[in-house]
Amino acid sequence: MNPPETVANPLETVVNPPETVANPLETVANPLETVVTAPDTLVGHPVIELAGVTKTYPGGVTALRSVDLVVDYGELLAIVGPSGSGKSTMLNLVGTLDRPSQGTVRIDGHDVASLSDRQLSALRARRIGFVFQQFHLAPGRDALGNVADGLLYTGVGKREREQRAEAALVRVGLGERLTHRPYQLSGGERQRVAIARAVAGDPPLLLADEPTGNLDSVSGAGVMDLLRELNEAGTTILVITHDREIADSLPRQVPMRDGQVI
Amino acid sequence: MSLRPARLRLSDLARLGGYGLRSRPLRAVLSALGIAIGIAAMTAVVGISASSRADLDQELAQLGTNMLTVSPGNTMFGKQATLPDESVAMIKRIGPVQSATATGMLSDTYAYRNDRIPAAQSGGLSVLAAKLDLLKTVGGTLDHGAWLNAATDRYPAVVLGATAAERLGNVPAVYIGGRWWVVVGVLQNVLLAPELDSAVLMGWPAATTYLGFDGHPTTVYTRSVESRVEAVRAVLAPTANPSAPGAVQVSKPSDALAARRATNAAFDALLLGLGGVALLVGGIGVANTMVISVLERRSEIGLRRSQGATKGQVRTQFVAESLLLSLLGGAFGALLGYLVTGMYATTQKWPTVVPLWVLAGGVGATVVIGAIAGLYPAIRAARLSPTEALAAT
Numbered sequence A: 001m002n003p004p005e006t007v008a009n010p011l012e013t014v015v016n017p018p019e020t021v022a023n024p025l026e027t028v029a030n031p032l033e034t035v036v037t038a039p040d041t042l043v044g045h046p047v048i049e050l051a052g053v054t055k056t057y058p059g060g061v062t063a064l065r066s067v068d069l070v071v072d073y074g075e076l077l078a079i080v081g082p083s084g085s086g087k088s089t090m091l092n093l094v095g096t097l098d099r100p101s102q103g104t105v106r107i108d109g110h111d112v113a114s115l116s117d118r119q120l121s122a123l124r125a126r127r128i129g130f131v132f133q134q135f136h137l138a139p140g141r142d143a144l145g146n147v148a149d150g151l152l153y154t155g156v157g158k159r160e161r162e163q164r165a166e167a168a169l170v171r172v173g174l175g176e177r178l179t180h181r182p183y184q185l186s187g188g189e190r191q192r193v194a195i196a197r198a199v200a201g202d203p204p205l206l207l208a209d210e211p212t213g214n215l216d217s218v219s220g221a222g223v224m225d226l227l228r229e230l231n232e233a234g235t236t237i238l239v240i241t242h243d244r245e246i247a248d249s250l251p252r253q254v255p256m257r258d259g260q261v262i
Numbered sequence B: 001m002s003l004r005p006a007r008l009r010l011s012d013l014a015r016l017g018g019y020g021l022r023s024r025p026l027r028a029v030l031s032a033l034g035i036a037i038g039i040a041a042m043t044a045v046v047g048i049s050a051s052s053r054a055d056l057d058q059e060l061a062q063l064g065t066n067m068l069t070v071s072p073g074n075t076m077f078g079k080q081a082t083l084p085d086e087s088v089a090m091i092k093r094i095g096p097v098q099s100a101t102a103t104g105m106l107s108d109t110y111a112y113r114n115d116r117i118p119a120a121q122s123g124g125l126s127v128l129a130a131k132l133d134l135l136k137t138v139g140g141t142l143d144h145g146a147w148l149n150a151a152t153d154r155y156p157a158v159v160l161g162a163t164a165a166e167r168l169g170n171v172p173a174v175y176i177g178g179r180w181w182v183v184v185g186v187l188q189n190v191l192l193a194p195e196l197d198s199a200v201l202m203g204w205p206a207a208t209t210y211l212g213f214d215g216h217p218t219t220v221y222t223r224s225v226e227s228r229v230e231a232v233r234a235v236l237a238p239t240a241n242p243s244a245p246g247a248v249q250v251s252k253p254s255d256a257l258a259a260r261r262a263t264n265a266a267f268d269a270l271l272l273g274l275g276g277v278a279l280l281v282g283g284i285g286v287a288n289t290m291v292i293s294v295l296e297r298r299s300e301i302g303l304r305r306s307q308g309a310t311k312g313q314v315r316t317q318f319v320a321e322s323l324l325l326s327l328l329g330g331a332f333g334a335l336l337g338y339l340v341t342g343m344y345a346t347t348q349k350w351p352t353v354v355p356l357w358v359l360a361g362g363v364g365a366t367v368v369i370g371a372i373a374g375l376y377p378a379i380r381a382a383r384l385s386p387t388e389a390l391a392a393t
């Protein structure tokens, strides 16, 4: 199932020239077992670096044009812009779910272009959490199961997945809802489950695409408060929103229009 | 930090396959049903034929496979031929022959239940003169009454074969050749000599005395040392009738018995074929279910990719689901096939035998079917781009 990598570790030889001790985490054997987002050592280092990134979809739509963006560990920022301005496209590139047509994307010290699909999968499993507008919860699994399953690809055993899931649910304020199925939860609670799922593995980078898009304003505000709390605890959080008000409530805004940062 | 994807544990993989099926239980059951029917049909066909064979083996072990019969065949004029009078004595002289005995058919002699039935209505029963050691040699048993003995074989007394007794009814005596013959016993079916079932048997001397029997044997029954049966078979014809060995027929009733049981082979092949078709259709059903499942679960696939599942892990998940689905069908089918075999064997008074290789083969077949049926959908699932999969609703 897991054939040995043909290139033993391309990162060490190609990606990280010795001049940059870009990623202090390289010394940590299993990032999940430590407090990954130790701000003292990481603050000031970039977790996201986009340089001249362009994305043209098959069919000819250019969704991003020569975008440059640097985000440091520990930041909390909003990508804000009208619908169709390329925000989700950017999030997909930052989340390594897609590759740029041009330019370089470096995430957590890794040049995405130099990584295989398997390596990108491993990067996502350990270093990136996602929150989506549509929650994407499994209807047949309770909150605990949904969150624990989010750790399936991190190599952690079932017992520990469940322990971490419970801790994450307590952290988002759903300690009393562990055995509730998604249909038994409100929209705001569902999004909290999704956030718990994204942060259960303690990824240094959390990407949220319109996390309040399907919520009423009260639940939305609750979710934003939760994201702020998680950021205070060290997680770098990038929130995509078309809502100026939400964007303005965050420390940094990156405005976009027509595929460009303005 | 090396970016090596974590291995998915086997227990997690099994659980993953299970979630997929549990989320749509009815669909899972229905699509597993085709495979279940196929495996059940095949298991039952093989099981029933194995049970029948086991029963036959038991029977033959009891009856022995060392009996050979010798009959004269027909003459050129189509008349019932006879064997030379001394043939029984000659056959007894063959080394490995343990016993030899005979019956002699009384031609144009019929048995009636009373003296008022017209002579033409003979009822298809044969009248045979029998040597006293006949019953022992053919391995026959009495239903009731007694076999002929040194006293009764010289008087008008008969023993009825099972079919003959059924036809004549429970009568105290039968009317043969213008005289009443007392029924002293009734036989059970004689498996190795079914021709005795429809016979009315009387003593050799009585037949000679009262019915003008010529004393020529028409069938000789022999038992030989088990290991020498074939050798005996080769010399029986020339021994029985040295002047015309080609006219003599030698047969081995245990072979005939086995052959009669085996005549269902064509029917078995048909059922096996139908089982195979059911299995094929079942496999297509599973593949279809998996294709639909992949289409419906694109956003789940996208989510898993965002959580760090590799293409290989997505592929493995769907293959596991397909395997589980067909194994479910296969296990249920094997159980069903076993039960059908058991029920049928019980009604036939056979032992229930389902060979282990059938069960193993059934499970093996479902594994292959599941893997093949799941592979294409799984590959499609793995090839989905994460962003497109996530965008799907």
Ligand SMILES: Nc1ncnc2c1ncn2[C@@H]1O[C@H](COP(=O)(O)OP(=O)(O)O)[C@@H](O)[C@H]1O
Pocket (backbone or CB within 6 Å): A057, A058, A059, A061, A062, A063, A081, A082, A083, A084, A085, A086, A087, A088, A089, A090
């Ligand atoms: N998979 C795709 N194929 C082709 N065009 C796409 C695809 N995804 C997005 N687009 C186009 O790219 C542009 C930016 O889309 P998107 O990044 O989703 O914007 P936003 O998230 O800001 O609403 C839009 O014009 C959209 O139609």
Ligand SMILES: [Mg+2]
Pocket (backbone or CB within 6 Å): A087, A088, A089
């Ligand atoms: Mg969008």
